[in-house]
Amino acid sequence: MTLVEFIVFAPLLAVLAILFGSPARATAIVAAVANLAAAGLMTLRFPVEVESKGQVIFASSRNLLASPNLNLAFGLDGISLVLVILTVLVTLAAVWASPAEGRIKGNVKLYYSSSLLIASGALGAFCATDLFFFYAFHELALIPTFLMIGIFGSGENRKRTAWTITIFLGVGSLILLAGLIALLVETGGKSFAFADLYAVGDKIPADAQKNIYLILLIGFGILVSLFPFHSWAPPAYAQAPTPVAMLHAGVLKKFGLYGLIRVAMPLLPEGAAHWQTLLLVLLLGNILILGLVTIAQRRLDTLLGYSSVMHMGYVFLGIASGNTIGLHGAVLLMFAHGISIALLFALAGAVRERMGTLDMDELGGGLAKKAPALGLLFGFAAFASIGLPGFANFAAEVMVFFGSFQPILETKKLGALQWAGILSLWGVVISAVYMLRAYRKIFKGPLTDKDAKAGIADLTLTERAPALLLIVALMAVGFVPGLLLKYLTPTLEAIAMSLKG
């Protein structure tokens, strides 16, 4: 049992324990902390292991099927490590931020188990070195999300939203499956292992590459809410219970982006080059069109939902650029965005619990006077999301924009990628507008509705802890991005090389 297998299966064991009667919240927190410790251990040992074992460390492989060659194989490299750190941090925060057992009206076991199942699914997907389990683990989150939004979601439309997200993600994953199988067939169909696929990868004919890449782009795109397949995401995040929203928007969404970087780009470089313009157009849709839609939102939860969809556009820009710095920015932004959006949803959940609504007009203003800690933390989160220097988001977005301009050094003229970069810059302005406006409307200004807000308590210590955890992570990486970037470089450079060649 390697560390990686432990980290993937520990939440599942916790779920079994909860099923058989152990106290839900305690078990979940223990599992999340254990995972955090394991991730920390892996990070510390990473440089040493890479020296001795090469690119992929903590690798394990259990054969499940001889032909085609299917293994329960896990391994860790730089990208996976960063995403694993993201996942364990957000999982701990999500479980911590879940209401106490007494305050949940309904199946407590289900409430905590679903966070653990989603976490395990994400970890399995990020750590898998086998195409099959990469796909299969991600689907682990489907049913828990369906149940959680339907039972514990907020708003009268929650059942319909639960159906929408499940069907959308279900269809998206089926399209993805078709693309992955086509990829498998093109590479000979004998093995699912990443290593074997990479070995054969560049021999796929160009036409097949273009078709398969398009299918994968649509499949992953639906999962990541790329414009125009985004409509499932904002209502789902708005109406999901807090831990589910944190895990979905923060962690699970990154699966599609990870898939593009890990699977689609290295194996289908010509396909990626062919469809780059389409991707640029769609990501601009995410940033500009959905950005403007976000400004029009009147409720904090839908605003955050649309905002998270909008920010995916930047990650896509980094991926589309295909060069080292752009890819670094993309992965770092995955981390930064994941943490910041989880933080925002946790705090929004706290506001909803206290005020009963997230409609900005109804909330009035001046909440910061009654709950200063909440206001302060939300301020931090808002600025992180906008991309203020000092937070990881800034470092990441800067690298993404540099990446989109980097080809100018050779081509000496403005191409599609550069124009996309220029237009995306306006996204920063847009996000500043809606985020700051939301912050001002809810927290700042004179305290309205004094009687309604009389009984509002500030964040308790238990509630502050997860938020602080996430903010510290954001600021640490924000001030010293090298902390994470150094792990990414070897793998991403290899991918960038294969794209150029």
Place this chain on the structure above:
Amino acid sequence: MPAYALEIIVFSLGLVLLLVDAFAKLEDKRSLAWLGMLGLVVVFGLLFKVEPRAADDANVFWRFYSDSRMSLFFKGIAILSTILVLAMAIDYRGLIEKFTAPAEKKAHPQAGLGEFFALPVFACAGLMCMASATNLVSIFVSLEAVTITFYVMVAYMRRNVGSLEAGVKYLILGALSTGFLVYGFAWLYGITGSMDLAEIGAALKSGDVSPTAALFAFSLILVALGFKVGAVPFQMWIPDVYQGAPTPITAFLSVGSKAAGFIVLLRLSAVFLGSEAVAGQVAMAFAVVAGLTLIVGNLTAIPQSNFKRLLAYSSIAHAGFLLTALAAAPRKLEAGQLSSATVVAFYLGAYLLMTLLAFLVVGLVRVHRDSEEIEAYRGLGKSSPFLALALLIAMASLAGVPLTAGFFGKFFVFQLAIQGGHWWLVTLAAIGAGAGFYYYLKVVAAMYWDDPTGAAAKAAAIPVSALTRAAVVTLIVLIVIAGFAPRMILGLIG
């Protein structure tokens, strides 16, 4: 021991059950079911001890009977489904008693029950014969043995109009399809001069046979077997018959009868696909039928509000997936590729696990909540969490959520289709699977999201006997393990 000893043992077991029922004064006829289950468990164990026949054994018997790994696998499917059907029948006995002879409850309680436990054993023997049949005569005879047993079992609850109507519908349409089958066999015999599948295959391959006549024979056989497995446009009987029959028998029909139909279809299609002259058109016929079945099966399941009827339509959809595997059969099998027959066998193995699990719960809900509507499942998550979890896993597996056995089944089918370049079929299969997410999760939503309504609101948790609990847990564990390690099932297929 030779393979045919298994059928003999199962048949004798059936006889023993009948005799014990007739002559022993049993207090509680459940012991008959237990006897049947234990006997079948022993037979299942003996399945692994079968010795293949000696290479020089030229007894003419072996022209009618095959003991290949595939046959043994399908025998295993038949035995397992019968064991679980008997377990379900024990829970269902109250309804059987009520609908066979209510007047004599005081004088002769459990009057009709003994035969209800014995008949599935006979059907099992018939299914096992069908799994091994390699001659048109033995195929036909075992098919008839199974079908007639099913006619009786479907109409068993003779005081229930639904059951009787289902039986009559099944009888009439089944007889019609048998007519087609015999006509097709007659043509096949006429043009090739032999009833033996191997000789027929050789004759078709040699090219002496007129392709028109061969295709005509094939189309007649396809009509008959399409009826049996529920392919469009021969699927009209399925919803009414599945809904009217007693729930254990519906489960048996859904799994056992379908498996038997498919193994015959596999054997016969192998014969036709081996001949160059007709292979292309045969494959196309399969593709068209598969595509139609995928669409009709999945789309008609969506508006259903009766859960048993929904499962009936979904079984048509699964037949569509299986037919896709047949339609996408590769011309040349490369190393490391799964053959179409292996994929079908795996899918049926997985299908057995998840369908029987679902029907176990359906039977219990029918007995204790007296309804098969989806409404009756509302709030089951709160009142009977164990059953709700079992049904959740069964639905997830049927829908094809990864890390369950059902996903691997669909995965292998997709893989075969993509390998063969049948993109239309892949698209239809994907649409079908997507639709499946909706209608399978409908009952999950009812169980967990809604609160119970009406009488169910005040009802207690549904009691689950130890036997059923053991069966449910075993099935859940097998479904999840097969979802990780398909080798578990594939290894058995060989």
Place this chain on the structure above:
Amino acid sequence: MTFLFYIFAALAIVGGIGVVLNRNPVSSAFAMIVSFLGLAALYIQLDAYLVGTLQILVYAGAIMVLFLFIIMLLDIKSEEGRQFGVFSTAGAVVVAGGMLLIVAKVLKNFEAGEKALTPLKGAAAETTDVSAIGELLFTTYWFPVQVIGMLLLVATVGVVVLSKRELR
């Protein structure tokens, strides 16, 4: 000889149509007997003497008599005239007509009836076909015969279970 074939084939078909269209059950049963007679004659034309004789003895003689007994005992009255809708009739005509066309086309492309049937194994000049068939059934085909035996058992059990009178 083909002339005789057409007569008996017509007899079989007319009898079959009579079974379906007759409203009186006794008339239907008799029409069925007529149909069987035609079939038996066709069997004999194909030199399948045993099957032809069995058709008369067993089917027409025993089974149809049993049918008539039951009709008589249950005193089944005539059926009221059933109305068939336009769509059902049209559908039936289309399907049956289509089938007829297909069979006609197949027969046109394939010279049926040209091949000789393989003679029964072990049919020496003196053995009648009854003994030849008997020998085949219990040597080569013994396995299907046993399965049919099981089938008959199940059918018997089924009949009893579905129709037995309730005991006092």
